[in-house]
Amino acid sequence: MDESQPDALAEAWAALDVLAQAPRPDGSAPGSIRPLFAAAPDRFTRFSARAGDILLDYSKTAITEGVLAALLDLARAADVEGRRDAMATGLPINVTERRAVLHMALRAPRDAVFKTGPGEPREDATAEVHAVLDRMRDFTRAVHDGTLRGGTGLTFTDVVNIGIGGSDLGPAMVTRALRTAHSPMRAHYLSNVDGHAWEALRPHLDAARTLVLVASKTFTTQETMTNAALLRDWVAGAVGADKVGRHFVALSTNLQATAAFGIPDGQVFGFRDWVGGRYSLWSSIGLSTALAIGWDGFAQLLAGARRMDEHFLTAPPDQNLPVLLGLVGIWNHNLLGYPTLCVLPYDERLARFPAHLQQLEMESLGKRVTLTGAPAAHETGPVVFGEPGTNAQHSFMQLVHQGTTPVPVDFVLIANPDHGHPDSHRKLLANGLAQAEALMRGRTADEIEAEMRAEGLAQTEVARLLPHRVCPGDRPSNTILLPHLDPGTLGQLIALYEHKVFVQGAVWGINAFDQWGVELGKQLAGAILPELVHGPTPGAHDSSTTGLLEEILRLQGNGD
Numbered sequence: 001m002d003e004s005q006p007d008a009l010a011e012a013w014a015a016l017d018v019l020a021q022a023p024r025p026d027g028s029a030p031g032s033i034r035p036l037f038a039a040a041p042d043r044f045t046r047f048s049a050r051a052g053d054i055l056l057d058y059s060k061t062a063i064t065e066g067v068l069a070a071l072l073d074l075a076r077a078a079d080v081e082g083r084r085d086a087m088a089t090g091l092p093i094n095v096t097e098r099r100a101v102l103h104m105a106l107r108a109p110r111d112a113v114f115k116t117g118p119g120e121p122r123e124d125a126t127a128e129v130h131a132v133l134d135r136m137r138d139f140t141r142a143v144h145d146g147t148l149r150g151g152t153g154l155t156f157t158d159v160v161n162i163g164i165g166g167s168d169l170g171p172a173m174v175t176r177a178l179r180t181a182h183s184p185m186r187a188h189y190l191s192n193v194d195g196h197a198w199e200a201l202r203p204h205l206d207a208a209r210t211l212v213l214v215a216s217k218t219f220t221t222q223e224t225m226t227n228a229a230l231l232r233d234w235v236a237g238a239v240g241a242d243k244v245g246r247h248f249v250a251l252s253t254n255l256q257a258t259a260a261f262g263i264p265d266g267q268v269f270g271f272r273d274w275v276g277g278r279y280s281l282w283s284s285i286g287l288s289t290a291l292a293i294g295w296d297g298f299a300q301l302l303a304g305a306r307r308m309d310e311h312f313l314t315a316p317p318d319q320n321l322p323v324l325l326g327l328v329g330i331w332n333h334n335l336l337g338y339p340t341l342c343v344l345p346y347d348e349r350l351a352r353f354p355a356h357l358q359q360l361e362m363e364s365l366g367k368r369v370t371l372t373g374a375p376a377a378h379e380t381g382p383v384v385f386g387e388p389g390t391n392a393q394h395s396f397m398q399l400v401h402q403g404t405t406p407v408p409v410d411f412v413l414i415a416n417p418d419h420g421h422p423d424s425h426r427k428l429l430a431n432g433l434a435q436a437e438a439l440m441r442g443r444t445a446d447e448i449e450a451e452m453r454a455e456g457l458a459q460t461e462v463a464r465l466l467p468h469r470v471c472p473g474d475r476p477s478n479t480i481l482l483p484h485l486d487p488g489t490l491g492q493l494i495a496l497y498e499h500k501v502f503v504q505g506a507v508w509g510i511n512a513f514d515q516w517g518v519e520l521g522k523q524l525a526g527a528i529l530p531e532l533v534h535g536p537t538p539g540a541h542d543s544s545t546t547g548l549l550e551e552i553l554r555l556q557g558n559g560d
């Protein structure tokens, strides 16, 4: 499984360090991009790649032939392909939880072979996946055609997905991207334990026509279980306690807990522990999406992801989109020292795509030790943030253009919209393309001086303003171009990032599939919860936490 060779790995990193620190043969700085375009008019052709419906243009980065070769050496030394194959064969690559990582099996065709479990005979993952998918399909159709109805006999018009983290972000993002005015049902997502979230949603719903999905891999998550109890009472109030069960479905791996909550097995859609939360939108956790957009759309989403899986599993590294995207990120992050990644989808429908990527990337790659528990030798995951364009241009892009540290950007552009406003779409695309060009090209002092002189500004004014107006350029971006946004292309796009994260985790030698860091806060919240009723336990906390607790209780009128 692990064929990586420490010496070869160290050599590969050292070779990259040399490239990142010394000027290029033509004297240009290793992070500069403009000279690369000036020197090679065919740079776009050379540093772009296609797979399925996706074009990845990474030419507006500081990658050269030499850098790319060294990055591919790094991937080879880290045995990215061997690790990828270990994932695909169901080996327990999530070593801290002793679990396989088989989200690819969730979108595999019926006759595919994805096996899991130690020893022989190994379990056939695909058969079980398709058994659940078949049930999800039948359920979705029965809700849509009115065979399944609520407690008072009314058809369901709305579905509420109660879940958080991976049990919310993926399906919420996909549903928002793909729903249309003709979608069969309205879907709503309730994640936060903040009662304001429920209060904001409640007026939009009729309990008698609302189907509730309790989406939780563990079925123990505090926020989800709290909201599930709130909605159970609310539905019971409308249809009667004896009929509330008809409105509730569970999406979970924990069948004991779903039964304890009172959801009969026939209304539970399961999945296995080899599906990580942030990879679960393809599992039964995606049921809200299927209900919202229809079964055919959900099936096309899976097929799109499968297309990217097949590409990732078979394409040579130098043409493999997830490998290239991962390696470009490593060049920007580890070698050039850029600590963040900004994701800008130029499509309102992808408004939650950056939020989904934040969990996918930061929960997967936010690790400080390697698989063996040794401190990571290199920086691991970047801070990821983003917003749809053009909105982002009018908020934080100032820092991206002129801040002190370059911020690599991934632009996601969609060639054809699904609306009838071509002028709006041209403006959207023009802005996306212009941002990438502006980041790369910048505006030099000479260019700005000439412009200001042409405007007739006095020399003193030119000198005063010049430093403020210079845009340094040489700021890297990738552009990912899709022909349309539809279930198939979105499936490819999400899977592209999933596999990119895999590649980076493999190169850094970390476990991209656990998330122990989120546990401590959960434990401490459990300890603090009773103190919000009874007051702070003496000596239990630092003075800050105790002081804040006391102040909150005083402001609530409970502290005197």
Ligand SMILES: O=P(O)(O)OC[C@H]1O[C@H](O)[C@H](O)[C@@H](O)[C@@H]1O
Binding pocket: 164, 165, 166, 167, 215, 216, 217, 218, 219, 220, 221, 224, 277, 278, 363, 515, 518
């Ligand atoms: O699906 P659940 O078990 O309710 O978990 C929901 C989320 O909460 C956890 O704290 C993890 O950090 C996430 O990876 C997970 O997706």
